[in-house]
Amino acid sequence: xxxxxxxxxxxxxxxxxxxxxxxxxxxxxxxxxxxxxxxxxxxxxxxxxxxxxxxxxxxxxxxxxxxxxxxxxxxxxxxxxxxxxxxxxxxxxxxxxxxxxxxxxxxxxxxxx
Amino acid sequence: xxxxxxxxxxxxxxxxxxxxxxxxxxxxxxxxxxxxxxxxxxxxxxxxxxxxxxxxxxxxxxxxxxxxxxxxxxxxxxxxxxxxxxxxxxxxxxxxxxxxxxxxxxxxxxxx
Numbered sequence: 039x040x041x042x043x044x045x046x047x048x049x050x051x052x053x054x055x056x057x058x059x060x061x062x063x064x065x066x067x068x069x070x071x072x073x074x075x076x077x078x079x080x081x082x083x084x085x086x087x088x089x090x091x092x093x094x095x096x097x098x099x100x101x102x103x104x105x106x107x108x109x110x111x112x113x114x115x116x117x118x119x120x121x122x123x124x125x126x127x128x129x130x131x132x133x134x135x136x137x138x139x140x141x142x143x144x145x146x147x148x149x150x151x
Numbered sequence: 152x153x154x155x156x157x158x159x160x161x162x163x164x165x166x167x168x169x170x171x172x173x174x175x176x177x178x179x180x181x182x183x184x185x186x187x188x189x190x191x192x193x194x195x196x197x198x199x200x201x202x203x204x205x206x207x208x209x210x211x212x213x214x215x216x217x218x219x220x221x222x223x224x225x226x227x228x229x230x231x232x233x234x235x236x237x238x239x240x241x242x243x244x245x246x247x248x249x250x251x252x253x254x255x256x257x258x259x260x261x262x263x
Contacts, residue, residue, distance in 0.1 A: 081242050081254030082194065125193060137182060138207065139252060141193030
């Protein structure tokens with residue numbers, strides 16, 4: 039799986055949009071970008087994933103650049119409960135051999151009141 | 152419940168003891184994963200099951216670690232002759248094949 043690079047920490051004001059960047063310059067054509075987050079003392083929580091088109095769900099939006107070498111996770115209106123470590127992961131989807139998730143260090147997002 | 156359930160939530164054992172950690176996946180999920188998370192680090196893959204078949208155990212750190220899923224549902228991770236370096240949070244995740252993994256809240260194992 040391709041390696042990802044994320045900033046170690048970010049701060050965001052409550053109610054503002056949180057934009058979390060991820061670089062994955064060695065991503066392959068069949069690799070998807072996944073985002074998970076982990077709130078303290080809980081297991082990782084799936085947020086969103088995409089291949090090359092922008093994606094949106096009830097939790098967040100995922101913007102992938104045209105060359106697919108980077109992406110941004112957007113939390114449109116951050117709340118205190120969004121304080122967590124956010125992991126960007128790239129992996130092949132749907133194949134047994136690529137089923138594992140390879141977590142990096144992630145970004146510690148702190149939402150401030 | 153609807154999510155992945157892990158038990159016990161916390162486990163304290165003396166060095167050298169054997170421990171068993173249980174995972175109840177989401178009903179109908181074929182795929183089941185175990186991860187180990189050291190303090191301040193991201194989770195690291197241990198092993199993967201598809202139904203009862205253990206298809207990948209390349210992440211198990213030593214032969215003291217053993218996982219099983221005999222009926223393709225509940226899984227148990229067993230650690231024999233525990234060492235202090237085994238102290239970590241052990242996470243279980245389940246999914247439909249090729250779909251996003253859903254995690255339990257883990258078992259925090261402390262070896263004294």
